[in-house]
Amino acid sequence: MNVCVGIDLGSTTTKAIVLDEKGRIVGRGITNSRSNYDVAAQVAKEEAFTNVRFSMLSRALDEANVLGKDLPQFEIALRRAFDLEGYLGQLDRLELHCREDLAQGRYGDLTLALSGALSTIIQRLRKDAPKLFAPGQKARSDFFRDIAGAGFIEAASELARAGGPPFDRIVGLFDRSIIPVENEQEQRTFTQRLLAACKRAAQLLNGDSLQVSKIVARVADTPLNPVRLVGTGYGRARLPFPKDQIRSEILCHGLGAHLMFPKTATVLDIGGQDTKAIQVDPIGVVTSFQMNDRCAAGCGRYLGYIADEMNLGLHELGPLAMESKHRVKINSTCTVFAGAEFRDRLSAGEAREDILAGLHRAIILRAMALLARSGGVKDEFTFTGGVAKNQAAVNALRELVKENYGEVTLNIAPDSIFTGALGAATFALRDIEAGAPSSGDQRLAAAGAIRDSHNHQHQGGCNGDHCGS
């Protein structure tokens, strides 16, 4: 299957979207951007490709009708088993790196005791792994370092208490080995890993497991050919693509919003580091845009500071603000001053939820000014970016848009985080349609067998195609 890939390297997360030749979304991937953009791009891409194959597999199994009503259950089990296989592969590599470290001779008399402790810990982690990835079990984290790290520390602590080597020396092994583990490719091919997963999942089946294995093998071996990749976002200059495969995030957001909501005329994107007001024409081409060059006041990070100040999670701010009865008026949207503003109001006896409601309105007021500068809010109006998930911000926006521009349809997609990546992938597809040379990178092109080295977990809500054009 020929596919086009869009990658959006944001300041906090990296997203990938895969489109088939008809422009349908067949895969999505997301990961944290970390300090290494190259790895982040690779992980998001691989995650999206894994996703593609799982979608293909769903369709194939459905068409073959070998599982009947057990299909959904099997799909979940297979996905979890696939993740488990990845986790176990990484555990193997963790042990390998720890042993290499032990062989350096830096541990002296402790070497033998540490080696024994390592064996015990890895064995225990392996034993516990299937439970962690059992269907229905809530994942503690998306990342190997968090999941394995927690178990490693717990076991190390027990061993140390029982008279084993000192705790910090055991944990030191993990600390020195985790980065190479994260940055390495897995030894097995995608197919090998998927078949191993299938074997595990099939144990849950009553149906024809042989036929299921055949279908899984067929799908896993179907060549997946990325004919073109387009990158966007803050880290786009770091993507290993030629310049003509890089698009500005403004264009990608404009097009992405148009694809999600074809009647979009105005787009507001409030991300961590900037706020964009974009006007698009009826075919999704950006006609004008505004962003702040001199000051980042009123961006998503502003809410981040407030959350830190209140010792709350970012996702808790909106619901708390919604409880407000008497909104406090706040003028300053300076991110750095946000904390002082908040403390000052608290000391004046205002309620937290009322101050929060005021802060939400203040950042939306700032966005309104930017929207006005870009040419106003036209019907329909699409709101994207992390802040679009915050109901208090959405309500403030709805209210202010109505006050200033009258009744306008406000669109917010649940998966709006993929807006930029969707735009990028669509640019890739259009480039191909316009006769651009195929330019998928060799590593991926060769990878009907994609090596998933990062055991990146599947994220919910990413396997539909409900926002396709």
Next chain:
Amino acid sequence: MKGATAEKDASMQKQKEMIASHFTELARVKDTGKKVVYTFVPGNLTELINHFGMLPVLPEINALQSGMRGKSAEYISIAEKAGHSEDVCTYVKTDIGMLKAGNIGPTGEPLPKPDLLLLSYTGCFTFLKWFELLREEYDCPVIMLHVPYQGEGEITPEMRSYVADQIREVVIPQFEKVSGVKYNEERMREQMRLSVRAEDDLVWVLNSARAKPSPIDSWFGGVYYIGPMFTSFRGTQDAVDYYTMLREEVQERMDAKLGPVTPDGQAKEEKYRLVVEGPPNWTSFREFWRMFADEGAVIVASSYTKVGGLYDRGFRHNPDDPIGSMADYCMGCYTNLNFPQRTEMLERYINEFQADGFLINSVKSCNSFSAGQLLILRELEKRTGRPGGFIESDLVDPRYFSAANIKNRLESYFQMIEAKRKGAKS
């Protein structure tokens, strides 16, 4: 191509020599006894200053040169320590800071104190305040020529005689008093004949950007081309020679179908032709220019190169009416135009120079430029249907030039033009 490059160096070399000799003269005033006039670029009365054997110093130019030499951050900080707020125009603060740091000019020698402060364009309110500050420092006479704003979009006979009378009755007598030289109308006509010759050649050079590819960049390159005309040399043989030389060089580039010379040498393919409104940023001038040059964007016309006169729209100094034309000149500089005039001028540039779009660089320091720029943007989008871009920076305060963000906006803007082109084809 080699010839063209060598020729280019010749005009640039000539300009450098002219400037160096001007600063040498300034450094020698103690010996020569020449009088020094501090004045501004918009509405400058250069012919008149030269007529009385006096030497002009332009604080705005000092400020922008300090910006280009990487000195403005230090000067601004000195001025802020002295009590000038962060919101004050950064040209003013750079000048005040430079003054407090010894008023060392670009040649490394201190600039002489003024014998006279000439405020010949009052359309910028900050100019008034600026010279009020300088008056405190230097304790010298100030001439304030009151210049009416073209609020109705025209220069009426009353406005003209109002300014001409001030030149005749206030400026000239004061100049005579300070310099000890008598005004001679015949000699002034001679000066103005030289002005016109240089003005004709400058206009030819600016209009050369109508060619495809444009042989010049009319903003980044343009600021060099307007140098002699807008500063101390108009009405001199040196200026005439400079513009003759420049014109020949540009003609050669045009004949060879060459684009402009950029900080990294010969421009590559001309991909985007733009009209720009607003001044450039001086602290990251070359970096800023590269952001355009690397993308194949060429500025074919700009409003900034008209701050010292709208020659390309027909204005000339007039040997038959020297004082009347000086009055017209003071009232006709770009920032003295009202919004409809500015909008119309930019619209004509977009059409006449076949621009793909227009860009506004909104500088924090200058309200004479920035106020109303978004209205102009919307209006131009409506009238021309071509995409407008908007970026924000400052003249000489490096704190307000965020390279990563500006580059991001510019790249998006260029891609937007590209996407519109493709959209139009489909």
